[in-house]
Amino acid sequence: MPGRDAAVQALLFDLGGVVLQIDFERALKHWQQSSSLDLDTLRSRFGHDEPYCQHERGEIDAATYFAHLRQLLELQSDDADIAAGWNAIFAGEITPTVDLIEAVRHAIPCHAFSNTNPTHQAAWGTLFPRINTLFERIFVSSSMGLRKPDPAAFEYVVRALA
Numbered sequence: 001m002p003g004r005d006a007a008v009q010a011l012l013f014d015l016g017g018v019v020l021q022i023d024f025e026r027a028l029k030h031w032q033q034s035s036s037l038d039l040d041t042l043r044s045r046f047g048h049d050e051p052y053c054q055h056e057r058g059e060i061d062a063a064t065y066f067a068h069l070r071q072l073l074e075l076q077s078d079d080a081d082i083a084a085g086w087n088a089i090f091a092g093e094i095t096p097t098v099d100l101i102e103a104v105r106h107a108i109p110c111h112a113f114s115n116t117n118p119t120h121q122a123a124w125g126t127l128f129p130r131i132n133t134l135f136e137r138i139f140v141s142s143s144m145g146l147r148k149p150d151p152a153a154f155e156y157v158v159r160a161l162a
Contacts, residue, residue: 008108010161011101014148015114015138019098019131020124021091030085031069034077045072055117058142062119087123093131101134113139113157115147137161 016022028042035042046069055065066082069075075082101110112135116124121140125132132138139157146153 010109010111011104012157013097013101013110013112013135015112015116015124015131017094019094019101019112019134020128021094022089023091024089026088026091027085030088031073031075031077031082034075034081036074036076042073053147056115056141056147057145058117059145062117065117083119086119087127089120090124090127093128098130098134105134105136109136109161111135111137111139111157111161113148113153115141117142 013019024046025043028039028046032039032042037045051060051065051068054060055062062083063079066079066086069082069086070077077085104110112131121142137160139160141147141153144153144156146156148154
């Protein structure tokens with residue numbers, strides 16, 4: 001098998017669901033307070049639709065995405081309140097993964113690749129500052145203009161890491 005004896009040159013981690021606990025239910029519960037819709041309807045309307053993906057690719061800014069959410073979820077909220085709900089998804093670090101990265105990062109370069117946006121990036125950077133120190137480089141979809149699972153996104157990371 002080609003590459004079977006090759007040494008590991010780097011480790012690449014996802015952030016959401018691997019390093020950080022993500023719970024979109026927390027955002028929906030926050031937004032439900034300012035919506036005329038019930039929680040089940042919010043759940044059925046919210047998803048990874050095209051504006052969500054555009055936001056994660058950096059094609060639209062937070063204000064434009066929040067305007068979309070305001071209309072879609074019938075929110076009577078300003079951008080700051082929508083952002084508070086948006087950032088409520090962060091439920092904590094996944095300790096076993098963080099401990100593993102801490103244990104190996106001095107021997108093997110560790111990097112992260114996340115489908116995310118500037119609002120979330122600022123939030124997890126503030127809420128979990130240790131995350132930024134774990135990785136030599138964090139690849140962010142909104143900065144790259146590409147998101148997983150698009151093969152071009154992974155090709156971008158591979159080229160960047162040489």
